Amino acid sequence: MMTRHCTDFWVFGYGSLMWNPGFTFEEAVPAVLDGYYRSFCIYSHHYRGTPARPGLVLGLNEGGQCSGLGFRIAPDQVGTVQDYLRERELIGYAYREATLPLALRDGRTCDAYTFVADPTHGQYAGELGLERSAELIMDAVGCAGLNRDYLIQTVRRLEAHGFHDPHLFALLREVEVRTGAIEAGSGI
Secondary structure, three states: OOOOEOOOEEEEEOOHHHHOOOOOOOEEEEEEEEEEEEEEEEEEOOOOOOOOOOEEEEEEEEEEEEEEEEEEEOHHHHHHHHHHHHHHHHOOOOEEEEEEEEEEOOOOEEEEEEEEEOOOOOOEOOOOOHHHHHHHHHHOEEOOEEHHHHHHHHHHHHHHOOOOOHHHHHHHHHHHHHHHHHHHOOOO
């Protein structure tokens, strides 16, 4: 099968953009980004936590591979979508803009606009490990809701497209265990 390179404007979503893009798009296609992996590596002080009780949100760290969705944006919406995403992703979070090559599941390749983790930013958490990540996610709530809902929705969207992210699935299992332990004691 011959690959075709896209010339349209594409956005790569690997976390909440997959299930809550917040912008209009012409097409959404399962995709894989090489050279980066998805990680709960950014402290959230707004959407999924507070400064006093930070949550964790996803970022792209260098190395590996990341599955997600490629969104094709209509030419007359590119500026609007970029402005929206900059406001959503760059205000207070440890991201930097990037345009990276993306492989769409249907065989096309394209350059996609996305956000990668900035390890020099104060809200960059790095790799905290399974137990510490689960602890933060369990305790955090921000203006967009429970941090664990962010994890659950992301895993559900990955599953819906046939993707398996072992680290996210392990983290979800740990959160489910902790949720069960909390709910089991609620009648005491």
